[in-house]
Amino acid sequence: MTRRILLALACVCTVVSSGTVIDAQALDPIRYTLRFPAPHTHYLEVEAAIPTAGRAEVDVYMATWTPGSYLIREYERNVEAVTASAGSRALAVAKSTKNRWKITTGGAANVTLRYKVYSREMTVRNNWVESSFAMLNGAPTFITLVERAARPHDVRIELPAAWKRVETALLPVSGSSNTFRAADFDTLIDSPIIIGNPLTREFTVDGKRHVLVFEGDTALIDADRAVADVQKIVVAARNVMGPLQYPHYYFLNMVTEAGGGLEHKNSFLGMASRFMTRTDRAYKGWLGLIAHEYFHNWNVKRLRPVELGPFDYENENYVKTLWVAEGFTDYYADVLPKRAGIASRDEFLDGLSDQIEQVQTIPGRLVTPVNMASFDTWIKQYRPDENTANMSVNYYPKGAVIAFLLDARIRNATSGARSLDTGMQWAMQRYSGEKGYTPEQFYAVMSEAAGVDLKGWFAKTAESTEELDYTEALDYYGLRFRPVDARNARAYIGGGTRNDAGRLIVTSVRRGTPGIEAGLNVDDEILAIDDVRVRADGLAARLDLYKPGDKISVLVARRDRLMKLDVTLGPEPGRAWRLEPLPTATADQTAHLNALMDGK
Numbered sequence: 001m002t003r004r005i006l007l008a009l010a011c012v013c014t015v016v017s018s019g020t021v022i023d024a025q026a027l028d029p030i031r032y033t034l035r036f037p038a039p040h041t042h043y044l045e046v047e048a049a050i051p052t053a054g055r056a057e058v059d060v061y062m063a064t065w066t067p068g069s070y071l072i073r074e075y076e077r078n079v080e081a082v083t084a085s086a087g088s089r090a091l092a093v094a095k096s097t098k099n100r101w102k103i104t105t106g107g108a109a110n111v112t113l114r115y116k117v118y119s120r121e122m123t124v125r126n127n128w129v130e131s132s133f134a135m136l137n138g139a140p141t142f143i144t145l146v147e148r149a150a151r152p153h154d155v156r157i158e159l160p161a162a163w164k165r166v167e168t169a170l171l172p173v174s175g176s177s178n179t180f181r182a183a184d185f186d187t188l189i190d191s192p193i194i195i196g197n198p199l200t201r202e203f204t205v206d207g208k209r210h211v212l213v214f215e216g217d218t219a220l221i222d223a224d225r226a227v228a229d230v231q232k233i234v235v236a237a238r239n240v241m242g243p244l245q246y247p248h249y250y251f252l253n254m255v256t257e258a259g260g261g262l263e264h265k266n267s268f269l270g271m272a273s274r275f276m277t278r279t280d281r282a283y284k285g286w287l288g289l290i291a292h293e294y295f296h297n298w299n300v301k302r303l304r305p306v307e308l309g310p311f312d313y314e315n316e317n318y319v320k321t322l323w324v325a326e327g328f329t330d331y332y333a334d335v336l337p338k339r340a341g342i343a344s345r346d347e348f349l350d351g352l353s354d355q356i357e358q359v360q361t362i363p364g365r366l367v368t369p370v371n372m373a374s375f376d377t378w379i380k381q382y383r384p385d386e387n388t389a390n391m392s393v394n395y396y397p398k399g400a401v402i403a404f405l406l407d408a409r410i411r412n413a414t415s416g417a418r419s420l421d422t423g424m425q426w427a428m429q430r431y432s433g434e435k436g437y438t439p440e441q442f443y444a445v446m447s448e449a450a451g452v453d454l455k456g457w458f459a460k461t462a463e464s465t466e467e468l469d470y471t472e473a474l475d476y477y478g479l480r481f482r483p484v485d486a487r488n489a490r491a492y493i494g495g496g497t498r499n500d501a502g503r504l505i506v507t508s509v510r511r512g513t514p515g516i517e518a519g520l521n522v523d524d525e526i527l528a529i530d531d532v533r534v535r536a537d538g539l540a541a542r543l544d545l546y547k548p549g550d551k552i553s554v555l556v557a558r559r560d561r562l563m564k565l566d567v568t569l570g571p572e573p574g575r576a577w578r579l580e581p582l583p584t585a586t587a588d589q590t591a592h593l594n595a596l597m598d599g600k
């Protein structure tokens with residue numbers, strides 16, 4: 001934000017692949033100019049002035065994925081009209097791999113690369129350009145040199161006349177309007193940019209400026225209410241993780257009816273609904289997203305698994321501890337609104353119960369350990385299919401539940417003197433920044449916080465498919481799972497369906513259900529039960545006519561061939577994983593739960 005900060009960042013030294021230490025300040029920046037000559041066509045035009053250091057050829061590339069969203073996305077598919085020149089001389093530029101280009105420089109000290117980017121994907125990891133605004137992410141926008149050096153990257157944005165402002169956590173270059181500097185390519189990739197006429201609010205915590213930004217259809221957003229509550233979440237998170245380590249922080253919200261959020265070091269980019277401050281449920285959901293993404297500024301952006309840096313932006317970066325990076329963050333997304341005074345005790349317990357239920361009702365929890373679900377995120381987490389629930393476990397809820405159990409473990413083992421907060425603070429002190437942690441180091445620091453060796457505990461919870469043990473946590477906090485009355489259970493086939501233009505199509509069949517036993521298949525069209533037609537929206541009502549144990553005949557069409565399946569209906573699994581306080585909770589147990597909820 002200030003010159004002083006810019007200089008401090010520019011002096012960072014780095015080790016290039018040859019092992020030579022070079023001073024980033026010695027490297028000339030790549031200078032980008034972004035233009036929007038026809039934003040209604042969804043195109044962004046990029047001009048990049050690239051220093052060549054006199055080389056005859058330079059290789060440039062575009063990242064294929066964005067940190068935080070672990071799937072190769074092939075952003076280069078939206079790039080077109082790539083040309084290069086030196087002054088008025090056109091240079092040869094040839095595509096060398098799916099996401100790389102080779103420029104023949106003719107000895108020029110600087111070359112200019114020009115290209116257009118089609119920008120019409122409203123997700124937190126891609127670009128969107130339309131007549132009234134632009135949302136840009138680093139990975140799908142900037143082509144850079146193939147090198148490991150920490151070279152500065154400058155971005156100058158030419159605004160269409162109707163757009164007034166640029167909102168980004170990138171540091172502005174003083175004296176140049178709408179010009180920003182990233183100390184290195186990582187910072188550029190890590191800094192989404194919103195351009196248009198956003199609605200903004202600001203607040204200060206510990207002397208640091210926080211900017212709440214809404215772009216899109218903002219007419220119904222109650223920004224004053226939102227900014228007050230976001231500030232409370234910032235304070236609650238600071239009380240867990242310690243000093244604020246960013247120069248400033250931007251909460252970037254696209255009010256576009258899309259979903260998702262993505263963390264960055266000094267900002268987050270999230271999707272919101274125009275109605276999100278209109279109902280309690282939507283509003284608290286949004287605040288939960290804010291708590292999650294904001295907490296990431298410590299957990300994963302500054303305290304990270306060792307594998308997540310330096311990033312290889314062209315290949316998968318395999319990591320086994322995303323259950324810490326995402327799951328522990330999700331746990332705190334439940335905890336922080338309670339500590340901030342935004343959520344009630346029952347809402348807090350409901351949030352935790354949702355996490356537990358998501359783990360305990362997934363057959364795949366008995367197939368894949370959560371550390372391997374993390375490792376395979378590149379092929380599974382972002383590519384769910386009809387069998388995902390049967391073979392894998394989601395590391396978000398399972399990590400959150402492990403955090404809940406670990407918090408109880410540490411509090412119980414230290415008689416309440418320490419907590420998961422302590423473990424996270426110590427991990428931050430030891431492994432933040434360039435270091436990163438291995439799984440073993442993470443286990444060790446948590447063991448230290450607990451005062452007992454937790455290696456075996458982590459081996460069971462995070463590295464095996466053993467069922468999680470809730471006994472200690474329930475007993476410590478005086479909680480129980482709400483008893484379920486099985487006598488009133490509804491009849492149940494198992495498996496998901498969808499209404500496909502009036503046809504009732506099976507979308508998934510879960511392991512251990514009557515449906516899979518009877519041979520029901522994904523893509524079967526259910527036509528009738530006991531020879532009476534079932535309409536696409538009528539399955540639940542029809543099953544209500546039966547009881548668990550009843551035998552029914554289900555007529556299905558499989559690839560247009562009709563067949564009857566004999567199904568013995570089971571009991572619909574009740575919501576057996578809902579936490580509630582024990583009616584007989586002792587004063588000590590209640591005090592333990594209050595300490596967790598109050599951040600003591």
Ligand SMILES: [Zn+2]
Nearest residue numbers: 292296326329
């Ligand atoms: Zn996350």
